[in-house]
Structure formats: C-alpha cells, structure tokens
Amino acid sequence: MIKKNKINILKKLKDRDILYQITNKKKLFTILNEKNINLYCGFDLTADSLHIGHLIQLFTLKYFQELGHKPIIILGGATSLIGDPSFRFKKRKINSIDIINIWFHKISIQIKNILDFNCGKNSAIIINNYDWFHKINILSFLKKIGRYFCVNHMMNKDFIKNRIINNEINGISFTEFSYNLLQSYDFAYLNKNFNVILQLGGSDQWGNITSGINLIKKMYKKKVFGITTNLIVKNDGTKFGKTEKKTIWLDKNKTNPYKFFQFWLNIPDSLIFKFLYMFTNLKLETINDFKKKKNNIKKNSPQYLLAEYMTKIIHGKYNLILSKKITNILFYKKIQNLSKNDYSILLNNINSITITIDNKISSLQEILILSKFASSYSQASRLIESNCIYINNEKISTISFIFTKYHKKFNHFTLLRKGKKKFCLIYWK
Numbered sequence: 001m002i003k004k005n006k007i008n009i010l011k012k013l014k015d016r017d018i019l020y021q022i023t024n025k026k027k028l029f030t031i032l033n034e035k036n037i038n039l040y041c042g043f044d045l046t047a048d049s050l051h052i053g054h055l056i057q058l059f060t061l062k063y064f065q066e067l068g069h070k071p072i073i074i075l076g077g078a079t080s081l082i083g084d085p086s087f088r089f090k091k092r093k094i095n096s097i098d099i100i101n102i103w104f105h106k107i108s109i110q111i112k113n114i115l116d117f118n119c120g121k122n123s124a125i126i127i128n129n130y131d132w133f134h135k136i137n138i139l140s141f142l143k144k145i146g147r148y149f150c151v152n153h154m155m156n157k158d159f160i161k162n163r164i165i166n167n168e169i170n171g172i173s174f175t176e177f178s179y180n181l182l183q184s185y186d187f188a189y190l191n192k193n194f195n196v197i198l199q200l201g202g203s204d205q206w207g208n209i210t211s212g213i214n215l216i217k218k219m220y221k222k223k224v225f226g227i228t229t230n231l232i233v234k235n236d237g238t239k240f241g242k243t244e245k246k247t248i249w250l251d252k253n254k255t256n257p258y259k260f261f262q263f264w265l266n267i268p269d270s271l272i273f274k275f276l277y278m279f280t281n282l283k284l285e286t287i288n289d290f291k292k293k294k295n296n297i298k299k300n301s302p303q304y305l306l307a308e309y310m311t312k313i314i315h316g317k318y319n320l321i322l323s324k325k326i327t328n329i330l331f332y333k334k335i336q337n338l339s340k341n342d343y344s345i346l347l348n349n350i351n352s353i354t355i356t357i358d359n360k361i362s363s364l365q366e367i368l369i370l371s372k373f374a375s376s377y378s379q380a381s382r383l384i385e386s387n388c389i390y391i392n393n394e395k396i397s398t399i400s401f402i403f404t405k406y407h408k409k410f411n412h413f414t415l416l417r418k419g420k421k422k423f424c425l426i427y428w429k
Helices: 009-015 025-034 052-066 097-112 138-144 151-155 158-166 179-194 203-220 257-265 269-279 284-292 302-331 340-349 364-370 377-385
Strands: 019-022 038-044 070-076 125-128 196-202 225-229 352-355 389-391 394-396 413-418 422-428
Touching: 009 019, 009 025, 009 052, 019 203, 038 052, 038 179, 052 070, 052 196, 052 225, 052 269, 070 097, 070 179, 097 125, 179 196, 179 203, 196 203, 203 225, 257 302, 269 284, 269 302, 284 302, 302 340, 340 413, 340 422, 352 364, 364 377, 364 389, 364 413
Parallel strands: 038 070, 038 196, 070 125, 196 225, 352 422
Antiparallel strands: 019 225, 389 394, 389 413, 413 422
C-alpha cells in the first residue's frame, strides 16, 4: 500500500528540472513509496577536486537522504586507472595509484560537507572500488563477468560509437572499452553486498547504468533501477562547470570563495531561474514569485540569491560573509574610502602581484603581463588603447603611463582593473 503522505521524490526531481531519464518509473515509484532504499552514484578521481558540474548528483543524493534513503558514493580508484570514454573524443590522462589515493581523501572531505555521514541508518558512506577490483583475477573476471557482455551491443552504445566515429585514427583502446564492464560490476557488487537497487548519474552515464542493470538481471535475477540527471549546459551548449578557460572547483584553494561567489553572481538572466530550481532547495512557489518581480538592485537579484546560497553551502557562512565584503569593496565602495584593512583583505583573496624595489618595474605594459591580463607587450598596448584598463578606477589610455607614488595607496597598494569585472591588486613591497 502506497503511503499517501510520502513525498514523491521522482516528481520533485522532475519539477526542479533535474530528472532526465529513468528506468521502469512506475515500479521504482512504488518501491520508493513503500520503503527506504540504498542508492549510489560514482565519481572517478580525475582531479584533486570535484567541480560545480558534479553538484547536481550530490544535491540529488541529498534529496533522497532527507527522505530516509541511504546514499553510497563510489570514488573510482580502480576505474580512474582505466578512464571513462563516455562522450569524450580523446583518451583521459591516467594518473598513478598514489596520486589517486591522495585525491580520494581530498574529494571525500568535499562530499562530507554536503551529505550527512552521521544520521543513523541512512548515513552516507564513501567506498573506493579499488578495494575489490585489485583482488580480482583477470581470468576469473572475464569468465564470471565478461560472458554477460555482447560486443555487438556494446558497439551500439552512443558513447562507444562517438569515440570511434569522431576519432577514426585512434578510435578507442581496449582499456577504455572495458570501462563499461567495470562500472557495471560496481553496481552488481553494491547490489550484492549493500543491497543497492538504484544508480544515479549524469545523462552521459545512461549507457553504463543500463549495462549494470542488465548485468544484475543476468547474474542475480534481480530488478534494479537507474536515474540520470540533466547535464548542466550553458547557452552555447557547452558543459556547465567550466568557463572558457577555468573550471569552477569546489576546493577553495583552486577556486577561492570570492571567485566562486562571483561565478554565480554572473549567471545570465536566461539561465538564472533554471539554476535556482536545480541548485537550491527553495520552494518552487518562492522561485516563481521571485520570477515575477523586477529587481534593478543587484543585491536583490536572483543571481545574488543563488550566489549566497551556493557559497554558503559549499564554503560556509564565514567565507560567504568574506566574499560579500570583497564584492562590496570592489564594486560598491569608492576608491577614496577604502581603508588599509580593505586592501589587506583584497591582497589575500583576489588576484594579486607583488613588485619589489629590486624589480624596477613601473610601466603599465609590464604590469599587465605580470597580472596575466595580457600575454605580450603588443596585447597590453591594445588593451590600453581600447580604454578598458583602469588604475584605482581611473581609465588609463596612455601606453607610456608610468606608476608614481600618487597611484600607491597607503604607499603599497594599487588596484588594477580590466574591463568591468577583472581585478588585480598590485602590492609594492
């Protein structure tokens, strides 16, 4: 008998524009309303930090956990040594097991800031699939698992075909081809040892998930399920989580809280409400009401609301307060009102360069190169001539500009700006 008051998690995910695909929706809906389940999501260790593109899966696991379900995270110490070929046009860089183990511990800390690991029966757990794969003999694996996979069916999976079609010269290595077997076995292992009946992944993981479902059906005669979430993409169709050049990491040492805050603050209007639905737990009615309002004040904008929410949940209240203070210093305070303490805060939290007396650097072109605003003297000159360079919020259009004591606030600080939003603090030592 279905519990009438039980929250329909599948409808909730659909309403928030998170749910993309689902296997056997009616059966899963019935099970979720009758009992709490164990579900899992896997992340390969391809870097020492997760990025914001991973957050939808983590937040979805959190939704399930809040309803009493138990989330299990697999960090792929073994599968990271192989490399997932899903919708990639070239082979991933493979790292050593020692590096992967270091990354395992770093990423575990990030996940523990999002999911609850101390809430009783449904406490989250993190597992390394290297724990079982390094014990498996290759012959027994091929005999036990390989016999359930048909090469013809594997060749028809989109993520395999894409690699072959888009890279006819190198194609796909057998190592990468076997990744599908390994991830499928992860699901089978968790089903047998942890009673996991649901796998969660991004939409690019559909092929791997369905392979795992089929393996469990053949091996254990059990019915299990899969859910994929919408991939977060920008207006140009590229994956969300990465900017033109830089990934927005969860590790504050790779993307500091201020930059993290600013990233969300600059989400375009065309995407902001979609992201409020997907990334926050605000009630849909609240977001829809907000959608009807017109806010000309930046601090009352939906972007500001999203930036506050995301920064607090990932970096904590202190770093949110600090990020808002830096934002206020850079965008709302007049340069003549900045205190020495304001400059000290900027020095430790935004892009900065230190110039010593021995360096004997005073030309603006040299400074633009050091600040990485320009890659050459010619590019630096073009930036100056295009009127997009500011010194202490004063526009500079003279290529021969030379820094003097006048430009050094409190004898040490100069605020350099490129365009409207790129800053660098120069510290004259």
